[in-house]
Amino acid sequence: MSSEDQQLFLLPITIAGYIAGFLVVAGLYGYTLIATKKQVSRHELIFFLEFALPIVLWFCFRGVQVIRSVHHYNSRVPDGPS
Numbered sequence: 170m171s172s173e174d175q176q177l178f179l180l181p182i183t184i185a186g187y188i189a190g191f192l193v194v195a196g197l198y199g200y201t202l203i204a205t206k207k208q209v210s211r212h213e214l215i216f217f218l219e220f221a222l223p224i225v226l227w228f229c230f231r232g233v234q235v236i237r238s239v240h241h242y243n244s245r246v247p248d249g250p251s
Contacts, residue, residue: 179235184227191220 170178180188195217202209 179231184224188224191224194220 198213198217201207
């Protein structure tokens with residue numbers, strides 16, 4: 170598998186776009202908070218947690234697949250020179 174295929178397997182374009190959108194919205198919101206010196210409300214934190222939850226779940230899901238694949242590959246490869 171080429172390095173580009175590996176990157177797309179771990180981080181498909183749709184997930185990368187979702188992460189980029191999350192970072193842009195969070196950055197703009199953070200900048201607005203700093204500029205207006207406003208306190209963060211509980212509802213806004215819940216919104217960002219709901220926005221970040223699919224990202225966390227994706228990496229947990231893909232991490233399990235990668236670990237399972239590594240264990241499967243290691244069980245097929247001989248341990249030493251034969």
